[in-house]
Amino acid sequence: MPRSIRLRPWQKLALERFGAATPPDFLAVATPGAGKTTFALAAARLVLARGEARRLIVVVPTAHLKRQWARAAAALDLHLETNWAPGARQVAPDMHGIVTTYQQVATQARALSRVARDAFVVLDEVHHAGDDRAWGTALRSAFSPAARRLSLSGTPFRSDTVAIPFINYDDEEARPDFEYDYGEALSDRRVVRPIYFPRTNGYMEWQAPDGSLHAASFDDPLATSRANQRLRTAISLEGEWLPEVLGAAHDKLSEIRAHQHDAAGLVIAADQEHARGIAELLRRRFRTTAVVATSDDPLASARIARFADSDEPWLVAVRMVSEGVDLPRLRVGVFATTTTTELFFRQAVGRFVRWTPGIGRQPAYLYIPDDARLRRAAAQVAERRRHCLRARRAAEELASAPGGPLAEATGEAELADEQLSLFSVISAVATDATLPEDETEDDEIAAADDDPSLVLDLPSPPPLGGKTTEEDEPYGRAEAKVELRRANLEVARAIARSTGRSHAEVNAELNRLAGLTSVREATADQLRRRLEHAARWQARLNVVARSPRRSPAPS
Numbered sequence: 001m002p003r004s005i006r007l008r009p010w011q012k013l014a015l016e017r018f019g020a021a022t023p024p025d026f027l028a029v030a031t032p033g034a035g036k037t038t039f040a041l042a043a044a045r046l047v048l049a050r051g052e053a054r055r056l057i058v059v060v061p062t063a064h065l066k067r068q069w070a071r072a073a074a075a076l077d078l079h080l081e082t083n084w085a086p087g088a089r090q091v092a093p094d095m096h097g098i099v100t101t102y103q104q105v106a107t108q109a110r111a112l113s114r115v116a117r118d119a120f121v122v123l124d125e126v127h128h129a130g131d132d133r134a135w136g137t138a139l140r141s142a143f144s145p146a147a148r149r150l151s152l153s154g155t156p157f158r159s160d161t162v163a164i165p166f167i168n169y170d171d172e173e174a175r176p177d178f179e180y181d182y183g184e185a186l187s188d189r190r191v192v193r194p195i196y197f198p199r200t201n202g203y204m205e206w207q208a209p210d211g212s213l214h215a216a217s218f219d220d221p222l223a224t225s226r227a228n229q230r231l232r233t234a235i236s237l238e239g240e241w242l243p244e245v246l247g248a249a250h251d252k253l254s255e256i257r258a259h260q261h262d263a264a265g266l267v268i269a270a271d272q273e274h275a276r277g278i279a280e281l282l283r284r285r286f287r288t289t290a291v292v293a294t295s296d297d298p299l300a301s302a303r304i305a306r307f308a309d310s311d312e313p314w315l316v317a318v319r320m321v322s323e324g325v326d327l328p329r330l331r332v333g334v335f336a337t338t339t340t341t342e343l344f345f346r347q348a349v350g351r352f353v354r355w356t357p358g359i360g361r362q363p364a365y366l367y368i369p370d371d372a373r374l375r376r377a378a379a380q381v382a383e384r385r386r387h388c389l390r391a392r393r394a395a396e397e398l399a400s401a402p403g404g405p406l407a408e409a410t411g412e413a414e415l416a417d418e419q420l421s422l423f424s425v426i427s428a429v430a431t432d433a434t435l436p437e438d439e440t441e442d443d444e445i446a447a448a449d450d451d452p453s454l455v456l457d458l459p460s461p462p463p464l465g466g467k468t469t470e471e472d473e474p475y476g477r478a479e480a481k482v483e484l485r486r487a488n489l490e491v492a493r494a495i496a497r498s499t500g501r502s503h504a505e506v507n508a509e510l511n512r513l514a515g516l517t518s519v520r521e522a523t524a525d526q527l528r529r530r531l532e533h534a535a536r537w538q539a540r541l542n543v544v545a546r547s548p549r550r551s552p553a554p555s
Contacts, residue, residue, distance in 0.1 A: 032350020
């Protein structure tokens with residue numbers, strides 16, 4: 001039976017263009033928060049139902065996004081394995097496919113190429129394939145056999161060094177088959193939020209790596225290396241600039257939470273030590289709690305997932321929520337990192353613009369240092385916001401935002417070399433704060449009651465094996481199977497301890513009884529049946545333990 005899905009106008013248009021396309025490759029560039037995941041999964045339903053591909057493979061930048069994609073897919077009756085490993089000879093018959101990471105593609109390209117035969121491949125935030133030349137090579141090796149490939153990106157990108165496979169280029173710039181930018185999304189209403197950029201100047205004093213002393217405000221023109229040092233001084237825990245900005249952001253969040261009780265803030269920190277220091281600063285100065293998610297913490301993804309479903313006020317993260325992560329309740333941010341590239345800034349902005357139905361006015365705020373590079377980047381976004389909102393009210397054509405590119409000066413390499421240098425912060429004091437212009441007009445327009453989304457019937461993909469029901473799997477079959485595998489592992493260990501047999505012997509016997517060859521390739525039904533056999537085995541062991549007879553082999 002067809003399943004109805006509510007699509008925004010751009011998603012419907014993109015799906016129509018994708019469905020009519022004949023080449024195997026399609027690139028869709030859409031602003032963060034617009035709904036690329038829903039569009040891609042609708043395209044997957046279409047491809048699988050038409051018989052153009054037999055399975056689905058999704059590739060994402062981070063491990064955390066695997067779970068997010070699997071949940072979104074399950075909502076559309078598409079089931080993706082999140083724990084695929086090269087040892088699995090095939091995808092379990094009760095799953096439509098797998099979701100993996102670019103890092104895993106780089107190390108397991110040959111094994112993935114077998115899974116990719118006759119598959120539909122979705123490459124999420126595909127510009128990451130240009131991060132490392134080896135990643136692009138692996139991507140081509142793994143997915144050349146695929147029937148169709150859909151590449152997604154939230155940011156227009158260039159290929160100044162490494163060309164990304166499956167992308168068409170025009171003068172070194174990726175040429176999308178469909179593009180939907182932030183201005184268009186604002187104009188369409190109820191797609192993204194308007195975002196504002198309160199800027200804070202300051203007067204910073206520091207000792208440079210060569211031992212020289214410097215002092216400057218953000219108004220003073222500096223060479224790139226000195227500008228990086230000034231920014232590092234401003235966001236340091238030793239000065240007063242950062243506490244001042246955090247206080248302003250916390251006040252704004254408190255104001256918003258009076259109307260949206262679960263509204264949250266995000267501080268984008270420079271490194272792990274910095275993130276933990278900011279969380280402590282929020283606790284000590286403002287008596288509020290903050291969840292910390294850093295890349296060195298194996299539980300970071302779980303922390304972010306819990307934060308997403310909670311009403312906790314603050315999240316402090318280092319590159320853990322740069323893109324793709326779905327946290328619609330984020331309304332306030334503090335940009336407290338030394339990374340100033342245009343790409344990273346746009347990714348950060350994308351965390352705050354996801355529209356939440358049912359709460360009316362919902363402007364977002366990203367507090368930034370008044371650094372010239374960040375100022376230019378924010379101005380480009382703000383100009384697009386003003387143009388589209390005001391043009392929408394006047395029913396005029398959407399205006400284009402002027403502005404040159406942001407300098408690609410991260411200062412990261414220099415800062416890494418400075419860790420053991422003479423660099424030190426002397427003082428950092430916040431001075432002038434530039435507040436957002438009056439957003440009343442923008443908010444009135446953004447809060448309009450009309451809903452532009454459309455209902456579309458999608459054909460269902462071919463049926464899968466297994467009898468699992470949605471009631472048994474509130475978060476999707478992939479997560480249900482993770483729990484089933486964990487339970488099977490624990491009971492096998494218990495039986496091995498009780499019988500003195502090896503784990504391999506116990507697992508082999510349980511597999512035989514359940515009629516499967518591998519736990520990793522088993523369906524959810526087979527995993528449940530295996531648990532039932534294990535429970536009967538344990539029951540027999542308990543009976544024998546109460547009598548002098550020796551336990552027979554299970555049957």
